[in-house]
Amino acid sequence: ALDKLFPRKTLGFFPSPLHKLERLSAMLDVEVWAKRDDVSSGLAYGGNKIRKLEWLVADALAKGCDTLVSIGNIQSNHTRQVCAAAAAVGMKSYTVQETWLEWDDPVYDKVGNILLTRIMGGNPIMGGYGYSTTEKDTWAKALEEVRAKGGKPYPIPAGASDHPLGGLGYANFADEVAMQEQQLGIFFDNVVVATCTGSTQAGMVVGFAAQEKRRRVIGIDTADDAAMTRRAVTKIANDTAELIASKGGKRVVVKDSDIEINPDYSGPAYGLPSEQTIAAIRTAAEMEAMLTDPVYEGKSIDGLMSMAKKGEFKGQRVLYAHLGGAPALNAYYKAFEDPEN
Numbered sequence: 194a195l196d197k198l199f200p201r202k203t204l205g206f207f208p209s210p211l212h213k214l215e216r217l218s219a220m221l222d223v224e225v226w227a228k229r230d231d232v233s234s235g236l237a238y239g240g241n242k243i244r245k246l247e248w249l250v251a252d253a254l255a256k257g258c259d260t261l262v263s264i265g266n267i268q269s270n271h272t273r274q275v276c277a278a279a280a281a282v283g284m285k286s287y288t289v290q291e292t293w294l295e296w297d298d299p300v301y302d303k304v305g306n307i308l309l310t311r312i313m314g315g316n317p318i319m320g321g322y323g324y325s326t327t328e329k330d331t332w333a334k335a336l337e338e339v340r341a342k343g344g345k346p347y348p349i350p351a352g353a354s355d356h357p358l359g360g361l362g363y364a365n366f367a368d369e370v371a372m373q374e375q376q377l378g379i380f381f382d383n384v385v386v387a388t389c390t391g392s393t394q395a396g397m398v399v400g401f402a403a404q405e406k407r408r409r410v411i412g413i414d415t416a417d418d419a420a421m422t423r424r425a426v427t428k429i430a431n432d433t434a435e436l437i438a439s440k441g442g443k444r445v446v447v448k449d450s451d452i453e454i455n456p457d458y459s460g461p462a463y464g465l466p467s468e469q470t471i472a473a474i475r476t477a478a479e480m481e482a483m484l485t486d487p488v489y490e491g492k493s494i495d496g497l498m499s500m501a502k503k504g505e506f507k508g509q510r511v512l513y514a515h516l517g518g519a520p521a522l523n524a525y526y527k528a529f530e531d532p533e534n
């Protein structure tokens with residue numbers, strides 16, 4: 194329904210696939226399904242930013258911009274997807290690639306996401322330090338550089354999150370889920386999603402709140418700062434709800450209790466996996482051939498499995514929102530080195 198209110202540029206294959214994780218469900222004694230936003234676009238391995246960028250790219254094109262400018266960590270999935278979206282619509286991209294974590298490996302800034310950005314003819318600008326969703330000098334400088342060259346930049350904040358249109362993609366995801374549920378004759382009582390810069394969870398909260406039947410949206414924090422993540426999700430959810438209502442969409446009121454953030458699986462730090470994260474990644478891979486990464490999805494699948502084992506979902510159905518991220522696995526090969534094979 195949001196398609197009728199806002200322009201959208203198709204960048205993926207939607208609705209994204211939805212399927213039951215048969216072996217994990219049997220192991221956990223809970224019915225677990227996955228909605229595969231990791232395989233829902235042909236643009237450079239896709240991921241959750243593709244779904245968000247459909248609305249930002251439409252806006253950029255309408256405004257006559259020719260260059261997408263964004264920012265993220267060196268191994269950012271987001272900046273790789275910004276570069277991919279730009280390539281696919283014939284725009285340029287400049288992406289500031291900062292150091293948000295210390296991962297001691299000589300290929301960290303060479304393989305995985307950053308490699309794909311280079312192959313796609315992006316302009317990664319290496320530099321800057323520390324995770325933050327606030328505006329950065331490095332980003333402002335990149336915007337200035339584009340203008341100085343006579344280009345017209347379109348600024349996209351980290352994670353395409355704190356942007357007026359950042360929450361639309363995942364508000365629309367909620368409609369997609371409802372449609373698929375109707376086709377299958379099932380209902381997901383719980384949605385488990387990795388959360389960091391916030392617009393994925395925020396969009397979902399708004400989209401699901403507009404539906405009659407209520408469900409739990411459980412954000413598994415990956416920023417390792419649940420208070421910061423909560424602030425981000427709350428702000429974006431309120432902004433998105435307001436935006437949709439202002440265009441004649443259903444007005445929803447976001448309640449504090451709608452925003453659930455679980456802080457238990459994010460350690461030891463943003464971008465660093467715990468032993469438990471790695472074990473969860475192995476389990477999902479060994480049992481379902483479903484690849485998850487040490488930064489985001491490994492933490493959310495760990496959260497889902499751990500919560501299920503604690504009995505949190507007894508007799509209920511759980512939807513795992515797989516948001517992508519596997520290209521970063523290359524940079525984390527050390528975490529999986531096994532002397533025996």
Ligand code: PLP
Nearest residue numbers: 270352389390391393489517518
């Ligand atoms: N999962 C993956 C694979 C991501 O790349 C990101 C991006 O930050 C997230 C989860 C978190 O999404 P968000 O930043 O919208 O909270």
